[in-house]
Amino acid sequence: xxxxxxxxxxxxxxxxxxxxxxxxxxxxxxxxxxxxxxxxxxxxxxxxxxxxxxxxxxxxxxxxxxxxxxxxxxxxxxxxxxxxxxxxxxxxxxxxxxxxxxxxxxxxxxxxxxxxxxxxxxxxxxxxxxxxxxxxxxxxxxxxxxxxxxxxxxxxxxxxxxxxxxxxxxxxxxxxxxxxxxxxxxxxxxxxxxxxxxxxxxxxxxxxxxxxxxxxxxxxxxxxxxxxxxxxxxxxxxxxxxxxxxxxxxxxxxxxxxxxxxxxxxxxxxxxxxxxxxxxxxxxxxxxxxxxxxxxxxxxxxxxxxxxxxxxxxxxxxxxxxxxxxxxxxxxxxxxxxxxxxxxxxxxxxxxxxxxxxxxxxxxxxxxxxxxxxxxxxxxxxxxxxxxxxxxxxxxxxxxxxxxxxxxxxxxxxxxxxxxxxxxxxxxxxxxxxxxxxxxxxxxxxxxxxxxxxxxxxxxxxxxxxxxxxxxxxxxxxxxxxxxxxxxxxxxxxxxxxxxxxxxxxxxxxxxxxxxxxxxxxxxxxxxxxxxxxxxxxxxxxxxxxxxxxxxxxxxxxxxxxxxxxxxxxxxxxxxxxxxxxxxxxxxxxxxxxxxxxxxxxxxxxxxxxxxxxxxxxxxxxxxxxxxxxxxxxxxxxxxxxxxxxxxxxxxxxxxxxxxxxxxxxxxxxxxxxxxxxxxxxxxxxxxxxxxxxxxxxxxxxxxxxxxxxxxxxxxxxxxxxxxxxxxxxxxxxxxxxxxxxxxxxxxxxxxxxxxxxxxxxxxxxx
Numbered sequence: 164x165x166x167x168x169x170x171x172x173x174x175x176x177x178x179x180x181x182x183x184x185x186x187x188x189x190x191x192x193x194x195x196x197x198x199x200x201x202x203x204x205x206x207x208x209x210x211x212x213x214x215x216x217x218x219x220x221x222x223x224x225x226x227x228x229x230x231x232x233x234x235x236x237x238x239x240x241x242x243x244x245x246x247x248x249x250x251x252x253x254x255x256x257x258x259x260x261x262x263x264x265x266x267x268x269x270x271x272x273x274x275x276x277x278x279x280x281x282x283x284x285x286x287x288x289x290x291x292x293x294x295x296x297x298x299x300x301x302x303x304x305x306x307x308x309x310x311x312x313x314x315x316x317x318x319x320x321x322x323x324x325x326x327x328x329x330x331x332x333x334x335x336x337x338x339x340x341x342x343x344x345x346x347x348x349x350x351x352x353x354x355x356x357x358x359x360x361x362x363x364x365x366x367x368x369x370x371x372x373x374x375x376x377x378x379x380x381x382x383x384x385x386x387x388x389x390x391x392x393x394x395x396x397x398x399x400x401x402x403x404x405x406x407x408x409x410x411x412x413x414x415x416x417x418x419x420x421x422x423x424x425x426x427x428x429x430x431x432x433x434x435x436x437x438x439x440x441x442x443x444x445x446x447x448x449x450x451x452x453x454x455x456x457x458x459x460x461x462x463x464x465x466x467x468x469x470x471x472x473x474x475x476x477x478x479x480x481x482x483x484x485x486x487x488x489x490x491x492x493x494x495x496x497x498x499x500x501x502x503x504x505x506x507x508x509x510x511x512x513x514x515x516x517x518x519x520x521x522x523x524x525x526x527x528x529x530x531x532x533x534x535x536x537x538x539x540x541x542x543x544x545x546x547x548x549x550x551x552x553x554x555x556x557x558x559x560x561x562x563x564x565x566x567x568x569x570x571x572x573x574x575x576x577x578x579x580x581x582x583x584x585x586x587x588x589x590x591x592x593x594x595x596x597x598x599x600x601x602x603x604x605x606x607x608x609x610x611x612x613x614x615x616x617x618x619x620x621x622x623x624x625x626x627x628x629x630x631x632x633x634x635x636x637x638x639x640x641x642x643x644x645x646x647x648x649x650x651x652x653x654x655x656x657x658x659x660x661x662x663x664x665x666x667x668x669x670x671x672x673x674x675x676x677x678x679x680x681x682x683x684x685x686x687x688x689x690x691x692x693x694x695x696x697x698x699x700x701x702x703x704x705x706x707x708x709x710x711x712x713x714x715x716x717x718x719x720x721x722x723x724x725x726x727x728x729x730x731x732x733x734x735x736x737x738x739x740x741x742x743x744x745x746x747x748x749x750x751x752x753x754x755x756x757x758x759x760x761x762x763x764x765x766x767x768x769x770x771x772x773x774x775x776x777x778x779x780x781x782x783x784x785x786x787x788x789x790x791x792x793x794x795x796x797x798x799x800x801x802x803x804x805x806x807x808x809x810x811x812x813x814x815x816x817x818x819x820x821x822x823x824x825x826x827x828x829x830x831x832x833x834x835x836x837x838x839x840x841x842x843x844x845x846x847x848x849x850x851x852x853x854x855x856x857x858x859x860x861x862x863x864x865x866x867x868x869x870x871x872x873x874x875x876x877x878x879x880x881x882x883x884x885x886x887x888x889x890x891x892x893x894x895x896x897x898x899x900x901x902x903x904x905x906x907x908x909x910x911x912x913x914x915x916x917x918x919x920x921x922x923x924x925x926x927x928x929x930x
Contacts, residue, residue, distance in 0.1 A: 422587025
């Protein structure tokens with residue numbers, strides 16, 4: 164989420180000096196009290212909120228509603244500013260804190276009118292879920308009221324924390340929509356403009372199916388060679404090599420095996436959701452202990468601060484985890500002068516004023532203009548079934564079948580949900596909101612093709628698999644469904660299937676699995692996908708063996724992995740990037756004129772670039788190159804030169820070790836504006852491990868936001884490793900707790916340890 168909060172926090176040295184000077188005192192006074200008794204009229208019976216060495220919130224309550232109050236209290240103590248950013252991010256209310264520099268982002272968010280939608284939906288929630296949200300909000304606000312001093316973020320910005328409302332929890336879920344489905348919206352609009360500029364033949368060429376496919380049923384999209392559209396000389400002349408940004412919303416993995424493949428007969432689940440990193444990390448450890456229907460419930464996992472649910476975890480009988488599904492959840496509709504249009508005004512608050520932002524609306528959704536054409540957006544997040552609190556019902560399921568039933572009505576961004584149970588079963592099901600329309604499209608559709616009635620209805624009968632014959636399930640953001648289901652559900656920006664294939668193949672290599680085996684697979688950084696690029700590069704350099712003797716040596720000894728000490732991996736990886744960015748520069752240059760980019764479809768370009776290389780298509784060669792061999796060699800030299808300039812002070816290739824080039828840097832949003840605060844606020848910088856297109860996904864500020872492995876019924880041996888601490892307070896003992904274990908690839912236990920703090924919440928005494 165933090166990647167979208169692009170703000171300038173402090174603009175003058177005088178303010179910076181004041182911030183640094185008073186920081187320590189304010190930090191000390193704003194630490195929350197973790198050992199005390201408090202009273203509240205929002206709980207029915209005594210509730211305890213304990214913390215272990217990691218700061219895990221261990222909650223004991225009489226029922227789910229009281230547990231929600233305590234979780235809200237814990238979130239309010241440890242993560243309120245993060246929660247505030249999440250709700251403001253989706254609602255388009257960041258400028259109220261950060262001023263005009265956040266205004267453009269707020270306008271982009273207001274385009275979706277998500278606060279208005281959240282308030283309408285919360286009013287229609289069932290009574291039980293509304294009560295949980297309301298009580299959770301009271302817990303958050305009571306924790307705020309108990310603070311001696313607001314957290315330092317509010318002192319720095321001069322803002323006042325606003326009370327938490329039930330609708331704000333839905334806005335937190337909407338922030339996940341923006342992160343997880345924002346690329347789907349960009350993708351379709353980009354493809355629409357490519358079609359307008361270059362024709363359908365170019366669209367088909369750019370997003371043609373690749374050889375990297377790993378659906379659960381083994382079905383394959385046909386790999387029919389497509390005609391290569393010729394580029395005009397004018398496009399080549401005007402082309403400017405612009406870095407095509409790597410989309411950082413792809414990376415989550417999960418897999419499971421049935422009890423047939425484990426020693427104790429319990430099914431086993433692995434889940435590592437890959438997201439952008441910031442301080443604090445997005446997830447919050449929690450264990451809820453309460454009674455329901457006379458049965459003791461214990462749910463352990465991670466929560467999302469701002470919402471009263473365990474997002475990923477285990478209840479002792481069933482465990483669940485998610486990866487983003489990337490089915491098509493958005494349609495752009497090309498509108499004309501016959502389309503009814505009206506305007507809705509959104510008032511955006513600034514610190515000392517306000518701005519009125521007019522949104523052009525149509526029967527199909529809000530309107531955006533690209534070039535001289537206007538398009539309306541229908542997105543599942545705009546529907547009244549987009550968000551709800553069905554996720555909390557997973558607390559008490561006893562089988563994967565019960566979990567699948569809940570998945571059908573869950574209001575979250577649609578996910579590949581894997582479930583395993585203590586009886587040995589494993590299941591997959593897309594969980595979340597998906598429209599019932601039957602004609603998803605990669606490009607904008609005509610108004611007559613729009614299925615307005617179907618958009619109003621949630622599609623609940625999505626595919627599912629229970630206890631597959633292979634006893635194995637896997638997903639990794641690429642196509643999971645069959646070819647036939649793919650036609651019905653569409654492509655919302657699938658990942659290239661290289662990761663999923665590697666996971667599938669690893670699972671097929673063994674007949675028995677342990678927790679340790681699964682953890683090693685999460686850390687698998689073998690570069691299978693890049694082997695053809697390594698061979699291509701060696702072929703180019705081998706034509707001049709004396710000139711490139713050192714280069715060839717590094718590339719031959721690259722270890723075929725994204726290993727920290729591999730220089731060869733860096734050379735191969737950056738060579739591939741340079742070839743793609745330069746070869747597709749003519750298209751990127753044209754798209755940039757419309758504030759669009761190939762970034763949203765960069766993962767699709769792999770088969771197209773290889774088709775160009777293998778056919779040596781002359782019309783795609785840059786105007787200064789005479790052959791593809793010379794082009795590829797120049798790309799390597801350009802990539803190497805840029806890498807040395809960036810990472811080596813002495814122009815030494817040894818400085819290009821992947822661990823240095825791909826360092827993990829998890830920063831607090833404030834330290835990016837005030838680097839002097841970096842030692843206090845940021846996680847330590849460590850050598851990088853992993854990359855794209857392999858199970859161990861990791862970038863500079865992107866990767867596994869948690870590593871979760873469990874067998875329901877054997878939580879004692881479960882793992883939950885997180886790259887950051889529980890608390891958002893820099894002076895808290897829990898600010899960095901768990902980070903060292905994550906970066907050293909150790910496993911942190913799923914279950915909480917011994918409590919070292921205890922806060923008791925007592926019901927208020929009636930007069």
